[in-house]
Every structure is written in C-alpha cells, then in structure tokens.
Amino acid sequence: MSKNASRLRPSSALLRRLPVVGGVAAGSLLLVAGPAFAHVSVQPGTAEKGGYSTIALKVPNEKDNASTVQLELDLDPKHPLASVMPQPVPGWDVKVEKSKLDKPLEMHGKTITEAVTKVTWSGGKIDPGQFQQFALSVGQLPTDADELVFKALQTYSDNDVVRWIDASKPGGEEPEHPAPTLKLVDKGTLNGGAAAKPDAKAGAKDAKDAKDENAAAKDDQGDGTDTTARVLGIVGIVVGVAGVAFGVVAGRRRTAA
Known part of the structure; x- marks a missing residue:
C-alpha cells in the first residue's frame, strides 16, 4: 500500500472515537431542542363554541436550579367569559380578579357587567423535572371567535419571569414563548360529530x-x-x-x- 493511501485511511483510534463523538453531538442536540417543546399550554386544546368547558393550564418547570412559584393568567379581553371558576390545587393559593365590561353581557336572562380578567396561583412550587396542572371551568365560550388566547406569566424562585405571550401565526414557525391558546370549533364537530350515528x-x-x-x-x-x-x-x-x-x-x- 502506498504512503498516500496510508495517510488517507483513518487510524483505529479515530474510528473508536467516532461513536462517542456522535453520541455527544446527538445528546447536545436533544438538550438544545428539548425545552422548546416544554411550554405552558391549554389542555385539552379544543372546545365547542357557545358551550362550557373544563380546561387546565399545564405548566412544566424548565429550569434545573429553580422552582416555579407563581402563575399569572390573563384572559382574552376581546372575548370576556361570564363564568370562570378555578379548581383548588393543594398547596397553592388562587386569586381571581374581575373588571368592569365596556359592553355588558346577556346570559340566561341576566345582565353581566363584569367578568374575570386575571387568575393568579401562588404559594406552591413546581420543582425541576416536574409539571403542574391548574384547572378552570369556563363559559359561556364565544360563538364569534375561532380561538381564545391566554397570556401567562411564569415566575421562578430565582425571580426570573417567563412571559408566555407571543402570538402564533398560522403556517408560521412557533414563537419562542407562545401564548396558551384554546381552539374553538362549531358544535357537533368535536369528537367526530355526526360520524358516530348508528x-x-x-x-x-x-x-x-x-x-x-x-x-x-x-x-x-x-x-x-x-x-x-x-x-x-x-x-x-x-x-x-x-x-x-x-x-x-x-x-x-x-x-x-
């Protein structure tokens, strides 16, 4: 074999290192890509227009050296909800704030002049590697909108505040901190609708x-x-x-x- 061929052929030591280098590179990619999927979201992500629904804000802790100690949720001011009731979460305090409506709502024969605009959970903690769900009963959902956008502020024990308020554009890339969004669909179209008729x-x-x-x-x-x-x-x-x-x-x- 010629000297040039020997120079081009990789050494056995280099061949032994390739799997290790590849594994480290793949692990680094996962560490970088992993947190992008862990964001505050609404579960389930879809509900019927004009109805009532129980939703939950799923809040993962994305830090390794701090705990989540507060979640502040701002409701969509363009589509006020007459009824917003939080479910108690053990170890957490909840505060519900209402504001007067510019345009009163008519519901079940009653005139609603104020609605819940903010809900705040505090006093508890979500440790690293864990998540917590904060449930709400909401309604009556609007009939003139295709989604409800909530803005959430996640506060950590090191005083860092992550603002989940970025709007998502249809067909576009997901923003770094997307706002939790509840998709609204027409009645009868959820879970197959008429397809379930015998x-x-x-x-x-x-x-x-x-x-x-x-x-x-x-x-x-x-x-x-x-x-x-x-x-x-x-x-x-x-x-x-x-x-x-x-x-x-x-x-x-x-x-x-």
Whole structure:
C-alpha cells in the first residue's frame, strides 16, 4: 500500500472515537431542542363554541436550579367569559380578579357587567423535572371567535419571569414563548360529530347474525345431548351383556360342582 493511501485511511483510534463523538453531538442536540417543546399550554386544546368547558393550564418547570412559584393568567379581553371558576390545587393559593365590561353581557336572562380578567396561583412550587396542572371551568365560550388566547406569566424562585405571550401565526414557525391558546370549533364537530350515528341496516344485520348464532348454539347443544344419550345407552347394553355372561358362567360352575 502506498504512503498516500496510508495517510488517507483513518487510524483505529479515530474510528473508536467516532461513536462517542456522535453520541455527544446527538445528546447536545436533544438538550438544545428539548425545552422548546416544554411550554405552558391549554389542555385539552379544543372546545365547542357557545358551550362550557373544563380546561387546565399545564405548566412544566424548565429550569434545573429553580422552582416555579407563581402563575399569572390573563384572559382574552376581546372575548370576556361570564363564568370562570378555578379548581383548588393543594398547596397553592388562587386569586381571581374581575373588571368592569365596556359592553355588558346577556346570559340566561341576566345582565353581566363584569367578568374575570386575571387568575393568579401562588404559594406552591413546581420543582425541576416536574409539571403542574391548574384547572378552570369556563363559559359561556364565544360563538364569534375561532380561538381564545391566554397570556401567562411564569415566575421562578430565582425571580426570573417567563412571559408566555407571543402570538402564533398560522403556517408560521412557533414563537419562542407562545401564548396558551384554546381552539374553538362549531358544535357537533368535536369528537367526530355526526360520524358516530348508528347505522340501522348494520344494526339489523347484527341482530340477525346474533339470532342465527343462538340457533346454531342450541342445535349444537341438542346434538351434544343426543350423543351423550347414545353413549350411555351403549354402555348400559354392554354392562347388561356382561352381567348375563357372568351369570351363565357362574351357573355352569355350580352345576359342575
């Protein structure tokens, strides 16, 4: 082999290092990409327009050296909600703030002049590597909007505040700190809507099949009973014949004696 070829061929030591270098590079990529998926979000992310829903703010702790100690949620002022009720979270205090509406709401025959505009949870903590859900019962959801955007401020024990307030653009890249968003869909379209209606013909066919199966089962049961009876009859005949034979042999022995 020529000297040039020897120079071009990698050494065995370098070949041994390649998997290690590749593993470190892949691990570094995961560490960089991982936190991008861990952001404050609304669960579930979809609800029906004009209805009531129970949602939860899912809050992960993204830091390794600090805990989340407060979450402040600002509701969409363009689409006020007449009813916002937080579910108690053990270890956390909750504060609900209301503001007067520029335009009163009419709901269930009542005029609503103020609505909840901010909810704050504090006093607890979310440790590194953990998350917490803060549930809210909300309604009546608007019928003239396709989404509700909430702005959330996440405060850490080191006084760092992460502002989840960036708007997401359809078809665009996700912002660094996207605001939690609840998508709103028309009534009847959630969970398949009309697709879940039963098929009458299919139901009739299933009923007929079930009837045929029951009839077949009864026939099989009857056949089994007949077979059992035949076996018992044959056994009885064999036993009877054996008894007669035994009697004849015993009689001959007595006569010979």
